[in-house]
Amino acid sequence: MLEVELCGLKMKNPLMLASGIMGSHVSSLIRISRHAGAVVAKSVGTEPREGYRNPVVVNYAHGLINAVGLSSPGVRAFAEELEKFRAEGRSPLVVSLFASTSEEFASLTPHFPMADAFELNLSCPHAENVGMAVGSDPELVKEIVAEVKRSTEKPVFAKLSPNVLDVVEIGKAAEEGGVDAVVAVNTVKGMSIDIVSRKPKLSNISGGVSGEAIKPIALKCVWDLYKELDVPVIGVGGITTWKDVVEFILAGATAVQIGSALFYSHRIFYSLVESLKAYTRSTGESLVELVGKAHTG
Numbered sequence: 132m133l134e135v136e137l138c139g140l141k142m143k144n145p146l147m148l149a150s151g152i153m154g155s156h157v158s159s160l161i162r163i164s165r166h167a168g169a170v171v172a173k174s175v176g177t178e179p180r181e182g183y184r185n186p187v188v189v190n191y192a193h194g195l196i197n198a199v200g201l202s203s204p205g206v207r208a209f210a211e212e213l214e215k216f217r218a219e220g221r222s223p224l225v226v227s228l229f230a231s232t233s234e235e236f237a238s239l240t241p242h243f244p245m246a247d248a249f250e251l252n253l254s255c256p257h258a259e260n261v262g263m264a265v266g267s268d269p270e271l272v273k274e275i276v277a278e279v280k281r282s283t284e285k286p287v288f289a290k291l292s293p294n295v296l297d298v299v300e301i302g303k304a305a306e307e308g309g310v311d312a313v314v315a316v317n318t319v320k321g322m323s324i325d326i327v328s329r330k331p332k333l334s335n336i337s338g339g340v341s342g343e344a345i346k347p348i349a350l351k352c353v354w355d356l357y358k359e360l361d362v363p364v365i366g367v368g369g370i371t372t373w374k375d376v377v378e379f380i381l382a383g384a385t386a387v388q389i390g391s392a393l394f395y396s397h398r399i400f401y402s403l404v405e406s407l408k409a410y411t412r413s414t415g416e417s418l419v420e421l422v423g424k425a426h427t428g
């Protein structure tokens with residue numbers, strides 16, 4: 132009742148680990164893959180990158196604000212690390228890439244023969260010249276997707292930012308470039324100030340808000356993209372309970388990703404799977420049957 136096929140990937144359920152949440156260690160991905168339908172690795176670029184000074188994550192009442200700064204061991208070291216997923220991973224592996232140009236993006240895919248799909252980070256809100264900086268320009272998004280598609284036969288997902296005027300315009304540009312699915316959304320720009328020191332809490336001053344606070348924003352993006360695009364939509368942003376999962380599916384998500392909720396519960400995938408099993412048993416419908424159902428009166 133929970134199985135889903137996403138761009139040819141056979142998934143035991145529609146729950147995916149969101150990029151960046153478990154850092155760059157393959158052992159965490161392997162552990163999560165026992166219950167998750169797929170896992171997305173932390174975004175990787177061509178060169179090793181330190182990221183920002185601490186503090187890089189702030190916890191607040193309704194979620195997190197992070198400015199990790201796309202820290203990464205670089206393509207060679209990370210490809211070596213991810214190789215171990217082949218033997219022990221229990222669900223498809225999606226490798227997330229960041230870069231500044233279409234050529235640079237395309238140069239990364241051959242390093243990851245163990246990947247089942249690629250996700251393009253066109254949406255990180257707190258790193259210069261990458262992420263949102265390249266993902267806010269529809270022409271560039273189309274060019275990047277087309278170039279990456281020429282570099283690999285595997286499915287390519289475009290991860291979009293909610294920090295744009297029209298997420299559908301960017302989604303359509305990705306579709307014109309030949310993308311296989313869109314992922315909505317990355318974090319929403321935000322900040323927090325410490326009233327004792329009277330300084331911003333994050334070393335980078337501002338960062339990206341995730342968790343419960345952004346659920347309605349992400350849901351609306353999924354709704355709009357489902358209405359206007361032909362490719363599948365993967366929903367992400369603030370999913371914490373099985374009811375959130377159902378809401379995203381009804382809005383049009385074929386699969387969903389879960390990030391911040393892992394900070395509060397390491398058993399989140401297991402408990403969501405059990406609750407969704409009970410839900411589908413009670414309704415007698417599989418989750419696939421519910422995709423986009425809220426659009427049809």
Ligand SMILES: Cc1cc2nc3c(=O)[nH]c(=O)nc-3n(C[C@H](O)[C@H](O)[C@H](O)COP(=O)(O)O)c2cc1C
Pocket residue numbers: 149150151152173174188195197199201227252255290316317318340341342343345367368369370388389390391392
């Ligand atoms: C600490 C942290 C690191 C993240 N790193 C990445 C990343 O490397 N690449 C990326 O595409 N998204 C990254 N994200 C964004 C998440 O994948 C996700 O889109 C966002 O947090 C919203 O989902 P959530 O509310 O379930 O956390 C990161 C989020 C957090 C909180």
